[in-house]
Amino acid sequence: MSMALLEVRNTRLYYATTKGVVKALDGVSFELNEGETLAVVGETGSGKSTLAKLLVRVWERNVTLVDGEVHLEGREVLHMPEEEFRREIRWRKIAVVPQSSMNALNPVIKIGDQMIEPLLLQGTSKEEALKMAMDALEAVGLPRDTVNRYPHQLSGGMKQRVIIAMSIMAHPRIVILDEPTSALDVITQANIMNLLKKLKWEFKLSYIFITHDLALASELADAVAIMYAGKIVEIGGAEDIYQNPSHPYTQGLVSSVPTLRTDKTLSFIPGEVPSLITPPPGCRFHPRCPFYRDRDYLKGLCDAKEPPNAEIEGKSLRRHLVYCWLYK
């Protein structure tokens, strides 16, 4: 197997709250290859954003457990000293476009000064940083003198472009896009998606595209990972997942996506996302799973033991893995 660009092995991230320990990530493993886009899809509270935080090592103070391994270009980065990670990895190797990036700009500081802040703090000179910022702005299709503007002088789409420019400014290998278009209208959304495609090709980027929108993910993704309650339940090449969704949860997600012009009754998954403090034993999806409900032989299996991973025959190069008792 060729060396993957990013290899995440059995990572766990727990938070301590007053109600108990929240197992936000519980044993997540995947690989990201050079130039690949991995879409991470899941409901709110499934641990997608926590995954992004784990990868750039920005977690809240109440974290109790960070475990597992993250290898970036063969180098373990999850447990390296913070200072080293900050200077060498964050922004330079792996950058993030934050969620709600509309609020990610300080309203009283010029765009340029905000963009170069992380570079200045890493020790780059101001002139060089400013040049990098202007190059990045040009790459995202904004005029170079945007550096002299203030956030309130920009539209929502322009602000989003600024945030994207910030993430690619230092030429990272991997960009984590945490719901980059969630606050934008569909036209602007389409614009941004096209921009992301162009940047990927231009800068040879790999994306981890975090979204709750399966349809939007299909626009960009080479591979898709479906997350549920802090775990990956299915991962594989994009065609495999979209054409042959194998996990009951994935099937539910796919059939709940509305389509234009065709009359389709939208189905939904009954029940709600389980508490991550006391997740259901065994497969975390079993209380909502239609197969578990209908098939008696699954009783005592799904609700007791962790589901094994099963490989499904697929068209793409990537292995199509599904974590479900149905395929055993």
Place this chain on the structure above:
Amino acid sequence: MARRREFRILGMTPGEIVKGFFSSDVGKVATAFFLVMVVISIYALVTLPPNFGKVWNNPDYWRLNPPYALPSWVNAFIGNVYAPQVIINNHNYVFSSSYSGDTEYITVYFTVDYHYKKPWNEIYVILNNPVVYTSQPPIMEITITRPDNSKITIGPLPLRSKVVSIGTTTQAVSQLSQFYQEYYQAGNLITGTSSVTPYIFYNVTNGKAMPLIGTYKFQITIYVFSSNTSSAVTSNELEFVFQGNAYGLMGTDFEGRDLWLGLLAGFPIDLAVGLLSAIIVVVISVFVGIISAFFGGVTDEFLTRITDFVILLPAFPLLIVFSVLFGWSIWDAVIFLALVSWGASARIIRVMVMQIRTAQYIESAIIAGASRWWILRNHVLPQVIPYTLYLLVTNVPAAILTLSAINFLGLAGSELPTWGNILYYAEEFGALTSGYWWWVIPPGLLIAFVAVVFIITAIALEPVINPRLRYG
């Protein structure tokens, strides 16, 4: 690429700030009023003596003025009823002096136009030469030629002190009653319990004293005996004051103090009081607010509890009690007031900083390795500073109103003629029940005026300070 360097506050150039401020009519009005206030304050500081507070509280200084006198402009509306204060000095009279042996003969001649219904209460002769009237008093004789060509002579009167009031001397009483008896057969009109000066300006019709309108010529002769020096009394040292019933622009109070000067002196004092208090409040609240929000934890808890305590303190009752107990001056009261009224502002700043602190750009800055100082300087202060300006402007009228109230109660600051203090005396001497409106309305209006000026300044500042009003 030529990058244009611009100086901006809150994303606005100074030009844009000025434009934003003046874009509303409120801004223009606020600026006009503000300028008026500042100009009057400067005028007051320049024209009034620096020890005006002492002068104000020295009854001797004002005793030539009529107490409870109306503003003299009232005559323009009700038709010359009240004779205004008139001062006759070497600019108005003809002065000559001659010698005979060691006696100096001084003659002074002047005329006074009288066309009012209520004549002057009293005529004072002021002689500013202690050497003369302490050794052997000079003797004065006054001859008054009235419009009907009748003559009244008063004197000889010894000038024993600096100020001699003519109307209460026995000579004047007897000579005037004699004159009235001879001329009008009405000597009984003059009783002599109070000053008889008004009778100089009356004639008698149908047994009643009526004002005699016209020009009065005053011929005064003063004999200075055994004056060893030549020209013992010069024209600079001699002055006559006709105490009227109307005085100056704003009238007088119970001690004859010129209310115009009092009101004028109030401008710089009230501005200083308001600004000093507001500055202290803003400095403390910014300091406490930022520290508490920025450091969080125990520091925040501690400072928040202190802020709670300060908010709960009953500032006004405490101010009253302490002013009475310790006999505070107005500046003590200002500082105390500032020290107990920063709570609400500090809370606002704390919340503002907390909101900024949890913003995503702060998180980004922290993970990029920014220190606290970096975040404070680059992210927090630029957003907080403009707001402090707003706080400053809104805190000024609050301080002025509170201190005026305290002064109105006769506490903290009787040593200075503040507007509240003027109102205190007005209340004390029953200005409202006696109808001395000129003593009550102007200071009241001025307090309201200053408060309103600061409030509309704050309103005009709002589009500049609040970015949401600009984003539009």
